Amino acid sequence: xxxxxxxxxxxxxxxxxxxxxxxxxxxxxxxxxxxxxxxxxxxxxxxxxxxxxxxxxxxxxxxxxxxxxxxxxxxxxxxxxxxxxxxxxxxxxxxxxxxxxxxxxxxxxxxxxxxxxxxxxxxxxxxxxxxxxxxxxxxxxxxxxxxxxxxxxxxxxxxxxxxxxxxxxxxxxxxxxxxxxxxxxxxxxxxxxxxxxxxxxxxxxxxxxxxxxxxxxxxxxxxxxxxxxxxxxxxxxxxxxxxxxxxxxxxxxxxxxxxxxxxxxxxxxxxxxxxxxxxxxxxxxxxxxxxxxxxxxxxxxxxxxxxxxxxxxxxxxxxxxxxxxxxxxxxxxxxxxxxxxxxxxxxxxxxxxxxxxxxxxxxxxxxxxxxxxxxxxxxxxxxxxxxxxxxxxxxxxxxxxxxxxxxxxxxxxxxxxxxxxxxxxxxxxxxxxx
Numbered sequence: 001x002x003x004x005x006x007x008x009x010x011x012x013x014x015x016x017x018x019x020x021x022x023x024x025x026x027x028x029x030x031x032x033x034x035x036x037x038x039x040x041x042x043x044x045x046x047x048x049x050x051x052x053x054x055x056x057x058x059x060x061x062x063x064x065x066x067x068x069x070x071x072x073x074x075x076x077x078x079x080x081x082x083x084x085x086x087x088x089x090x091x092x093x094x095x096x097x098x099x100x101x102x103x104x105x106x107x108x109x110x111x112x113x114x115x116x117x118x119x120x121x122x123x124x125x126x127x128x129x130x131x132x133x134x135x136x137x138x139x140x141x142x143x144x145x146x147x148x149x150x151x152x153x154x155x156x157x158x159x160x161x162x163x164x165x166x167x168x169x170x171x172x173x174x175x176x177x178x179x180x181x182x183x184x185x186x187x188x189x190x191x192x193x194x195x196x197x198x199x200x201x202x203x204x205x206x207x208x209x210x211x212x213x214x215x216x217x218x219x220x221x222x223x224x225x226x227x228x229x230x231x232x233x234x235x236x237x238x239x240x241x242x243x244x245x246x247x248x249x250x251x252x253x254x255x256x257x258x259x260x261x262x263x264x265x266x267x268x269x270x271x272x273x274x275x276x277x278x279x280x281x282x283x284x285x286x287x288x289x290x291x292x293x294x295x296x297x298x299x300x301x302x303x304x305x306x307x308x309x310x311x312x313x314x315x316x317x318x319x320x321x322x323x324x325x326x327x328x329x330x331x332x333x334x335x336x337x338x339x340x341x342x343x344x345x346x347x348x349x350x351x352x353x354x355x356x357x358x359x360x361x362x363x364x365x366x367x368x369x370x371x372x373x374x375x376x377x378x379x380x381x382x383x384x385x386x387x388x389x390x391x392x393x394x395x396x397x398x399x400x401x402x403x404x405x406x407x408x409x410x411x412x413x414x415x416x417x418x419x420x421x422x423x424x425x426x427x428x429x430x431x432x433x434x
Contacts, residue, residue, distance in 0.1 A: 033109075033111075034107065034108045035054060035056060035082075035106070035107055036056075036105070036106045036107075036133070037054040037055045037056040037080070037104070037105070038103070038104055039053070039054055039100065039103045039104075039105060040055045040079065040101065041053035041101070042100070042101065044096070047093075047370065047386055048085065048086040048087075049083075049084070049086070050096065050099065051082070051083060051084075052081070052082040052099055052107075053079050053080075053081055053082075054080050054081075054082055054107065055079050056079060080107075080124075080125050081123065081124050081125070082107045082109070082125050083124055083127060084127045084130060085126070088109075088126055088127065088128055089127050089130065090129075091129060091130055093371065093374060094371075095130055095132075096371060097371055098132060099130075100135070102136025103133075103134065103136050104132070104133040105130060105131065105133060106131045107125060107127045107130045107131075108128050108129040108130070109125045110125070110126050111123065111124065111125060111126075112124040112125070112126045174194075175195060175196050175198075175206060175210065176193055176195035176197055177195075177210075179195075180198075180203070180206060180207050180210045183203075185197060216231070216232075219231035219232075219234075222411065222412070224406075226406075227406050227413070229406060233408070234410045234413070235408055235409045235410070236409070237409060237410050237411055239409060240341065240409040240411070240413075241271035241272045241275055241341065242275050242279075244272050244339075244341050244364065244407060244415075245272050245279065245280065246275075247362075247405070247407055247415065248262070248272075248337070248339060249282075251362070251405075253280065253282075258335060259335055259337045259360070260283070260331045260335040261282070261283045261285065261335070261336055262282055262284040262338075262339055263284075263285050263287055263326070263327070263337070264285065264286045264287065264339055265287045265288075265315045265338060265343050266287070266288055266315060266345075267286045267288055267339075267340075267341065268288060268290070268292075269292055269293070269294055269295075269298070270284075270286035270292055270308060271298070272339065273308045274302070274307070274308060278302075278305055283308070283309075284308045285310070286308060286310040286311070287313065287315050287323075287326070288312065289312055291312075292310055294307075311326055315343075315346040315349055315350070316349055317348075317353050319353065327353065327359075333357045333358045333359045334359065334420050336359050336360075337359070337360050337361065337362070338350050338353070338359055338360070338362075339362050340361075340363040340364070341363075342365075342366035342367070342412065343363060344366070344369070345372060347365050347366075347391075347395070348373070348376075350363055351363065351395050351398055351402075351418075352398070354418060355418065358420040359420070360417070360418060361417065362415055362417035363415065363416050364407065364412060364413065364414065364415045365388060365391055365395065365412065365414070367388075368385060368390075368391045370385060370386045376391075376394055377394075378390050378393060378394060379394060379397035392404075392414060395416060399418060401418055401419070401421060402416055402418045403416070403417055403418070404417070405417070
């Protein structure tokens, strides 16, 4: 833990070995104590390590049984930095996404000392247990948000001017990212911020450049080396339903891949199924527990055409009796296609049910939900599956016949699909996607 924290603060702004360490809270440094207060900042370093700044209301020395209370007056900013590590805090998996700004919490643990002082005085508490006493209310968030960027000022003051510009400006021009994004500067504007704050027409022009840079950076970060579609040539997300439907028609609409019907799992408004049913004459059933509310432009485009079928329920494995009846249907399994465009929690269920029943399927994975599926492990290194890339590797390892392709739209565009080997493809040519 000491080496990890030392490296973390060295990365933030450097440790000064000649500086004096901040005074610890009252009581023995290695003593157990509990502290209660409001969360003013959360930094999720990883799923196994979370840093939480708690603005103190009170602390108790020596654990829960003692009645001695004292404010953390020795901490210059009136806060304690709680270090939640998986090795010491058994509750971390459930708390990882549950800790929010403004929450009232009580943390239990022992005080830590760094090998060398951090860039700003701080009291570190290695947490053994954390309890959320009250969730943040809308009215209670104000004070928490005010201090959101406060620790950044302390870190920035410890750096040289050249280092600050290189690390926190939006680009090489030294533009303040808070100002260009929101029109407000959390560092106090020109007086307290070393970056530029353009106004009027200059702000509008530079904001357009900044937005374009952010969009390009995001698209580049999602681009895989084997993706044949250049980021700037991909279609917008609004067109992905049609693109996916066209790809399904091209891939599964051949005579030797005869399909009678499609089950559109977690399809939301059912855009992919509507395209398949009305553009390619393929019956499609939407499976989604939510009410389908279509935008007006979709209803106008439908005209006199009817909506495709909609079964309101959860696609889970093992399936419930009603879902099982829908899966069995009146056709052989190989003639029913399961699809999912960013199907969220249902992604793995589509794969498992399809492989087990011999149903062809095609999915475009996106969200991973590691807290809901902590048992998933990467087939390469055995680590927990927490990213989309690891999730795709995990799914592909389920069967050697799983293939992949790319679709020409922005965002997660890698499609995994599977066709049952030796399936009965006796449907007449021209019936499928006619």
